[in-house]
Amino acid sequence: MSRVVAAASQRIAGIVVAGLLLSQQVMADPFVRVSTTYGDFTLELLDEAAPATVQNFLNYVNRRDYNGTFIHRLDAGFVFQGGAFRFQPFVGLINVPQDPPVVNEFNISNTRGTVAMAKLPSDPNSATSQWFVNLGDNSANLDNQNGGFTAFARVMGDGMSVADQIGAQPVFNLGSLTPTLPLRGDTSGGVSSALDVKANNFITLSMVQTQRFTEAMHVFESANGLLMTTVEGGVEGRFSLNMRLIATEPEILFEVNRDTMVPLAINPEGAAIFSNEDNRLRIPVVELNMGGNISQIRNVVLVLTEVENLRFKLESYEE
Numbered sequence: 001m002s003r004v005v006a007a008a009s010q011r012i013a014g015i016v017v018a019g020l021l022l023s024q025q026v027m028a029d030p031f032v033r034v035s036t037t038y039g040d041f042t043l044e045l046l047d048e049a050a051p052a053t054v055q056n057f058l059n060y061v062n063r064r065d066y067n068g069t070f071i072h073r074l075d076a077g078f079v080f081q082g083g084a085f086r087f088q089p090f091v092g093l094i095n096v097p098q099d100p101p102v103v104n105e106f107n108i109s110n111t112r113g114t115v116a117m118a119k120l121p122s123d124p125n126s127a128t129s130q131w132f133v134n135l136g137d138n139s140a141n142l143d144n145q146n147g148g149f150t151a152f153a154r155v156m157g158d159g160m161s162v163a164d165q166i167g168a169q170p171v172f173n174l175g176s177l178t179p180t181l182p183l184r185g186d187t188s189g190g191v192s193s194a195l196d197v198k199a200n201n202f203i204t205l206s207m208v209q210t211q212r213f214t215e216a217m218h219v220f221e222s223a224n225g226l227l228m229t230t231v232e233g234g235v236e237g238r239f240s241l242n243m244r245l246i247a248t249e250p251e252i253l254f255e256v257n258r259d260t261m262v263p264l265a266i267n268p269e270g271a272a273i274f275s276n277e278d279n280r281l282r283i284p285v286v287e288l289n290m291g292g293n294i295s296q297i298r299n300v301v302l303v304l305t306e307v308e309n310l311r312f313k314l315e316s317y318e319e
Contacts, residue, residue, distance in 0.1 A: 030054060031213055032061055032153070033228060035240035035262045036071075036205045037184060038166050040230075041159025042213050043115055050105040050152040053117055053127070057152060060129055061207045065096055067259040070202035073132070074171050074182040080163070081118055081132040085177070087202055093177060098128040106148030109139040113160050115153035122146065135167045157215050165266075166203055184265045206260040208242060216287040217270050218300075220245075223291070227254055229283060230264070232271045238264040243312065254302065256310035279304040281312060 030045030047054040060066055066083060073081035086094040102117070104124035110116055114134050117127035124147030133155065134142075142149040155163060169182040172191050183191065183201045191197055211223040218229045225245040232238050240262040243254035272283040283300040297319055302312040 030058075031156075031210045032058075032207050033210045034205055034207050035228075035260065036162060036166065037203045037262060037265045039162040039264075039266055039268065040217075040228075040240060041162045042156045042210070042215075043153040044156050044213065045153045046108055046151070049107040050150050052102050053105050053150050053152040056099060056102040056127070057117075057131065058209060059099060060096070061209055064206075064259060065129065067206040067257075068204065069096060070204045071166060071182055072178050073180050074167065074169065075180060076167055076171075077136050078138065079132040079134055080166050080182065081130060082205060083118075083130040087197065087199060089199055096129045101126045101128055104147045105150045105152070106143070108151035110134050110142035110149055110151050111137050111139055113155045113163075114151040115155065116142065116149040116151040119146065119149070124148075133163050135163060156213050169203065200263055204262050206240070206242070206262055208260070211289055211292070214287060214289075216285075217268065218272060218283050218286045219289065220286055221289045223289070226257075227286070229286075230268055230271045231274055231281065232267075233274045234276060236274070238267065238271065240264060246311070252314035253305075254312045254314070256312075258310065274304075280315070286317075 030047045032043045032045060034041050034043060045054045045057065060083070068086050069082055070085065070087060071080050071082045072084050073079070084096055086096070088094050102125070104119070104127070108114060112134055115131055116134065118130035118132055120126040127150065134151075166182065169184055171180045171182050173179045174181050174191065174197070182203055183197065184203060185198070185201045208224065208226060208228065211221050218227070220227045227243040227245070229243065230238070230240050242257045242260040244257050245252070246255050247253040270284055272281055274281045281302040281304070283302070284298065286297050286300050288295045288297060297317045300317040301315040303315045305311055305313045
C-alpha cells in the first residue's frame with residue numbers, strides 16, 4: 001500500500017474511532033432506513049405519540065427480523081403491508097417470529113405517508129410484527145375503526161415516490177395468507193401457489209436504525225458501523241446492501257451483511273460499481289456521519305479480499 005493510501009486509511013480509522021465514541025449516546029434518534037426492491041426510503045418514528053409501538057417496531061428492526069421479508073399485501077391507493085413473511089425456495093412462506101402484542105396508541109391520523117401497525121379485527125391491542133404504509137389519506141376510515149390504527153412513523157423526504165412505485169405493481173392471489181400479493185418481474189407464465197414463485201419476484205426489503213435522515217445513496221454512520229450502499233454488480237445484478245465495519249487497524253475492513261442484500265428492479269443513477277475483473281468496488285461519493293459531523297469522501301475504492309465472507313478492504317479515497 002502506498003504512503004498516500006496508508007495515510008488515508010489512518011485518517012479514516014481515526015475518524016471512525018472518534019465517531020464511535022461520540023455517537024454512543026446518539027443511537028436513540030428514531031429513524032429507520034428501509035431498503036426495498038424499488039429503492040430506499042426513511043421513516044421518522046413518532047416516539048412521543050406512540051412510545052410502546054415505536055419500541056416494539058425497533059425491537060424487530062434491531063434484531064434484523066425484517067431483513068429478507070417482503071411486501072405481502074397491496075391495495076392500490078390504500079396501503080401496502082409487510083412484516084409477516086420471508087420466502088424460502090422449495091419451502092414457501094416462513095413466518096416472522098412475533099413478540100407479544102403491543103398496546104394500541106392511536107394518536108396520529110392515518111394520512112398519506114404515515115406508517116401504522118396492522119392488527120386483528122375487533123382487538124385494538126393485537127399488533128405484533130406487521131405494519132403498513134398509507135398510500136392515500138385513510139383517516140376517515142382507519143381512524144374510526146378498531147380503536148383507531150396506531151400510526152407510529154412517517155415516510156420522509158421523497159420517500160413516497162418509492163412507496164408509489166411499490167403501490168403500482170400487479171397483485172396475485174396465492175391463497176388466504178397472500179390474496180393480494182404484489183410481484184415484480186416476468187409472471188406471465190402464471191402463478192398458482194407460493195411454490196411457483198421465484199425469489200426475485202417478491203418486493204423484498206431490509207431495515208436498519210440510523211442516526212439521521214439523509215437521501216444520499218451511499219452513507220457511512222459511525223453510530224451503527226454500517227456502510228449503506230447500492231451496487232451495480234454486472235451479471236450478478238443490482239443490489240441495495242449494508243456493509244459492516246469489522247476492523248479499523250491495521251486496515252479498514254468491511255463485511256457485507258448478506259441478509260441486507262435486496263435485489264433491485266430499478267437502475268438508480270450514481271450506484272457503486274463492482275468489477276469482476278479486478279474485484280474492486282468503486283463508490284463515487286460516500287456521505288460520512290461521524291457522531292453528527294457530516295462530510296463527504298469521493299472515489300472510494302474497496303477491494304474484495306475474501307470472496308466467501310464478502311469481505312472488503314478500503315484501498316483508497318479522495319477528500
